[in-house]
Amino acid sequence: MSYKLKIKMLGLFLFVFSLSIIFLSFLVIFLGFKINLGGFNISPIFIKIINFGIILVIFGYLAYVGFIIFLSRK
Numbered sequence: 001m002s003y004k005l006k007i008k009m010l011g012l013f014l015f016v017f018s019l020s021i022i023f024l025s026f027l028v029i030f031l032g033f034k035i036n037l038g039g040f041n042i043s044p045i046f047i048k049i050i051n052f053g054i055i056l057v058i059f060g061y062l063a064y065v066g067f068i069i070f071l072s073r074k
Contacts (some may be wrong), residue, residue: 021050024046025046025047025050028043028046028047029047
């Protein structure tokens with residue numbers, strides 16, 4: 001398998017995975033969809049994990065940009 005094909009497959013996987021998570025989050029938040037695992041409702045836990053991930057990515061990116069700016073000063 002060529003390198004370009006692997007990158008395209010990875011991109012497609014990330015795209016489909018992201019859309020699935022967004023759709024599932026939409027169902028849980030706006031339509032009251034319940035995710036049950038062995039009689040235990042994990043919907044609130046799922047939403048907390050998604051929110052934490054979003055906050056982590058945004059502020060992690062901001063910290064990275066700040067670090068790059070700090071290092072680029074002469």
